[in-house]
Amino acid sequence: MEEYAREPCPWRIVDDCGGAFTMGAIGGGIFQAIKGFRNSPVGVNHRLRGSLTAIKTRAPQLGGSFAVWGGLFSMIDCSMVRMRGKEGPWNSITSGALTGAILAARNGPVAMVGSAAMGGILLALIEGAGILLTRFASTQFPNGPQLSEDPSQLQPPPFSNYQQYQ
Amino acid sequence: MPGVLPRTLPASLGRGCLGRWLLATRGWALLGAGAVPCSCPRWRLRPPLLLRAARQSFGTQAGGLKAAKPGGDNKDVSVHRALNEETLVSAAQKVKEAGRDFTYFIVVLVGIGVTGGLFYVIFKELFSSSSPNKIYGDALEKCRSHPEIISVFGDSIKGYGEATRRGRRQHVSHIEYIKDGLKHMRLKFYIEGTESGKQGTVHVEVKENLETGRFEVRYIFVDVETYPRRTIVIEDNR
Numbered sequence: 595m596e597e598y599a600r601e602p603c604p605w606r607i608v609d610d611c612g613g614a615f616t617m618g619a620i621g622g623g624i625f626q627a628i629k630g631f632r633n634s635p636v637g638v639n640h641r642l643r644g645s646l647t648a649i650k651t652r653a654p655q656l657g658g659s660f661a662v663w664g665g666l667f668s669m670i671d672c673s674m675v676r677m678r679g680k681e682g683p684w685n686s687i688t689s690g691a692l693t694g695a696i697l698a699a700r701n702g703p704v705a706m707v708g709s710a711a712m713g714g715i716l717l718a719l720i721e722g723a724g725i726l727l728t729r730f731a732s733t734q735f736p737n738g739p740q741l742s743e744d745p746s747q748l749q750p751p752p753f754s755n756y757q758q759y760q
Numbered sequence: 761m762p763g764v765l766p767r768t769l770p771a772s773l774g775r776g777c778l779g780r781w782l783l784a785t786r787g788w789a790l791l792g793a794g795a796v797p798c799s800c801p802r803w804r805l806r807p808p809l810l811l812r813a814a815r816q817s818f819g820t821q822a823g824g825l826k827a828a829k830p831g832g833d834n835k836d837v838s839v840h841r842a843l844n845e846e847t848l849v850s851a852a853q854k855v856k857e858a859g860r861d862f863t864y865f866i867v868v869l870v871g872i873g874v875t876g877g878l879f880y881v882i883f884k885e886l887f888s889s890s891s892p893n894k895i896y897g898d899a900l901e902k903c904r905s906h907p908e909i910i911s912v913f914g915d916s917i918k919g920y921g922e923a924t925r926r927g928r929r930q931h932v933s934h935i936e937y938i939k940d941g942l943k944h945m946r947l948k949f950y951i952e953g954t955e956s957g958k959q960g961t962v963h964v965e966v967k968e969n970l971e972t973g974r975f976e977v978r979y980i981f982v983d984v985e986t987y988p989r990r991t992i993v994i995e996d997n998r
Contacts, residue, residue, distance in 0.1 A: 602929065679918040680900055681929050682893055683886060722878035725885055728931050 603675060607668040614664025615657045622656030623649050667693040667717075683721045690717030889974050892934040896921070896949055899964045899980055903951060908992050912984055913953025913960065921949050943968040945975065951982070959985045960992075 630648025634641040671689040675681050694713025695706040885891045900919040903909050909917065921932035934947045947964040961983040966975035980994040 602923070606928070675918075679916060680897070681918075681920045682897070683882070683930055686930070718882045719875065719878045722880075722882035722885075724930075726878070726881055 603672040607665060607672060610668035611661050611665035615661035617657075618660025619653050619657030622653040625656075626652045663693060663697065666696060683725070686721050687714050687717045690714050890968075892932050892945065892947055895934075895945065895964060895966055895975060896932045896947055899947070899962060899977070900949075900951070902980060902994055903962060903982065906992075906994050909951075909960075909982060909994070912990075912992070913951065913958050915954060917951050917953050919949055919951045919962070942970070944978070961985070 626648040627645040630645035631641045633648075634644030667689050670692050671685055674685045674689060678685065691710040691714035695710035698705045698709035701709075885893055888894070896919070900917075903919070904917050920929035923929045932947055932949050934945055936943060936945045938944070945966050947962075947966075949962050949964075951960045951962055952958065962980065963983070964980045965978040967978050968974075969976045976997070977995055978998055979996045981996075982992045982994065984990040984992065
């Protein structure tokens with residue numbers, strides 16, 4: 595624990611924002627490259643120029659919206675961790691729902707509820723996938739020695755042993 | 761735009777804006793896409809909103825107009841219908857379409873299966889009383905209300921688990937094993953108080969109770985990371 599003495603939380607926001615921007619920009623770049631390639635006149639030069647233009651125009655937009663989503667989600671997540679005092683999957687799901695709701699705020703309350711449901715469900719799926727992955731990865735490694743004895747730290751209190759013999 | 765605007769336009773068109781006439785008679789939802797001329801000065805700021813609204817309701821508008829004018833536009837409607845009807849579908853095309861539909865169906869099934877599996881995992885983790893997360897929550901509550909813990913760590917105590925790559929610390933490390941035919945589970949998580957530098961490791965063991973089907977706590981104790989290592993026992997039911 596000593597080497598990671600820094601608290602993850604406020605710095606995690608910047609991490610998540612940047613990560614989301616990168617994902618959106620790269621994914622958007624690939625998608626727009628193909629789209630621009632296909633929607634250009636015949637001829638490789640035209641097509642390449644068309645796909646480059648499409649990437650330059652659209653990929654930063656998609657990266658920007660992803661970054662907004664990621665940054666807002668991480669901010670709400672860190673705030674919830676600070677308020678509740680414990681970290682767990684409920685924080686992520688609620689943060690996802692709140693992010694969806696806030697980002698749809700311009701479209702009225704009904705759209706906010708729908709967007710919140712979508713955000714919450716998406717985060718629940720991501721959390722479920724994360725849990726599955728950690729369980730799967732932990733079963734890969736062979737278990738340590740089965741500790742069927744109680745740990746030694748429990749020896750000191752004498753009263754419990756007396757209670758057992760009554 | 762054919763088939764979108766009505767065929768006959770009133771004489772008032774010559775006097776006013778097309779946009780204003782359409783708004784007055786049919787309401788804003790029935791503006792054709794891009795039909796509002798921007799020469800009307802009062803609508804200069806409105807067109808984007810109205811265009812967006814018009815595009816949203818464009819799908820219903822065509823059907824609405826067809827239904828609203830049965831008498832006059834019968835010929836136009838029937839021409840559209842004849843053009844839309846499919847030509848003869850040969851058997852080979854039917855087989856190809858069936859094969860494509862079948863592949864799509866399989867893809868949808870796989871997607872539903874994966875999504876359902878993920879939902880099941882997350883529900884079991886969050887709502888089942890035998891999930892590590894629930895046990896961690898209960899143990900943390902017991903830690904928070906224990907006077908010795910409060911005296912060592914301070915008032916507000918936060919708990920967290922193992923750190924993953926991204927820095928999120930949601931995963932609580934746990935081991936399940938079977939002893940004497942009953943399921944036992946051991947958990948380990950960390951707590952930290954308001955006073956900086958005071959960290960503690962909480963060890964919890966629970967045992968399954970066959971009658972109620974729930975997990976009962978066997979022991980909870982906290983290792984405080986001070987120089988003379990201190991162990992605070994919160995509960996011991998062995």
